[in-house]
Amino acid sequence: MKVKNTQWISLLLLACFLTSCAVSNPKFFADITKSEDDSYGYSAENPITIKNGDLEKSINSSYYFISRLLTAKGNKLQIVARASVKNPNYNTKASKLTYAGQPISYGDGPLLDRYIMVPENESDTFKIYINPYMKGEIKIPKGLVFKNE
Secondary structure (H helix, E strand, O other): OHHHHHHHHHHHHHHHHHHHHHHHHHHHOOOOEEOOOOOOOOOOOOOEEOOOOOHHHHHHHHHHHHHOEEEOOOOEEEEEEEEEEEOOOOOHHHHOOEEOOEEOOOOOOOEEEEEEEEEOOOOOOEEEEEEOOOOOOOEEOOOEEEOOO
């Protein structure tokens, strides 16, 4: 009986976690606007800044953001590959405080997440760069549409 209770509690906690992510992300992206900058989100020097609490929550918000993006033609985007790449804007001087050899604050982050995307029913791929370590105004990259719920 104890095992079944533990399983139910685990299931309930997982459901609460997933629900909280689904509820908080629409609010987080409620005031999103379009970028007029051609390089915004498309270059490592000008990434989309999605810091939403801790790193795990920020990465989940990144996936949510990407899942709501469409091309101008209305096609959904599919992630072909994801990789961590060096942040060209990273300032190592911002991370002087360390604990157990690791920086306490990553400042604007040593890494970026690079997503290679392909629109459904299209063959061209493109890259989107997201910085999950840095808070900033989130905008929609030029040529894309954000589908609100």
